Amino acid sequence: MQWIALAANGGTIxxxxxxxxxxxxxxxLMRAQVRHELATTIVDLLNSSASNSQLASVLRRAALGxxxxxxxxxxxxxxxxxxxxxxxxxxxxxxxxLYDEVEYSRQKAAWKATFASSVGFVNYWFEVRTLYSxxxxxxxxxxLPPQADKQxxxxxx
Numbered sequence: 566m567q568w569i570a571l572a573a574n575g576g577t578i579x580x581x582x583x584x585x586x587x588x589x590x591x592x593x594l595m596r597a598q599v600r601h602e603l604a605t606t607i608v609d610l611l612n613s614s615a616s617n618s619q620l621a622s623v624l625r626r627a628a629l630g631x632x633x634x635x636x637x638x639x640x641x642x643x644x645x646x647x648x649x650x651x652x653x654x655x656x657x658x659x660x661x662x663l664y665d666e667v668e669y670s671r672q673k674a675a676w677k678a679t680f681a682s683s684v685g686f687v688n689y690w691f692e693v694r695t696l697y698s699x700x701x702x703x704x705x706x707x708x709l710p711p712q713a714d715k716q717x718x719x720x721x722x
Contacts, residue, residue: 614644660700
């Protein structure tokens with residue numbers, strides 16, 4: 566009887582170890598899937614700018630703080646919102662542990678570079694920052710250039 570109980574307990578332990586291994590494999594798979602989906606999203610955003618010369622012009626002029634028409638400002642805001650929502654998703658996935666520390670730090674470096682090179686994007690952020698999660702907004706605020714003016718320039722993106 567003791568041998569049967571011992572065998573049953575051993576079987577239970579082996580079963581639990583297999584479940585743990587499956588959970589680890591599922592986590593790895595989920596991280597890979599999240600990473601792939603995020604990469605696909607940013608590639609789509611970048612391709613939309615690269616393949617549309619009018620949008621590229623809007624983004625370049627907004628980055629320089631140049632005046633945009635109402636339609637161009639609307640286009641810039643939509644594109645900027647899409648980029649910020651993507652960033653917020655990366656931030657969220659990182660907080661869930663589905664994005665690793667090294668990749669996330671490189672993402673933040675890219676975000677910082679984007680703000681450093683775009684007056685229009687900084688202005689837009691200050692207009693909409695309250696529409697994003699507080700933890701994400703705090704993260705972004707820490708990446709802004711030191712000279713960033715917290716007031717959007719009228720008539721600019």
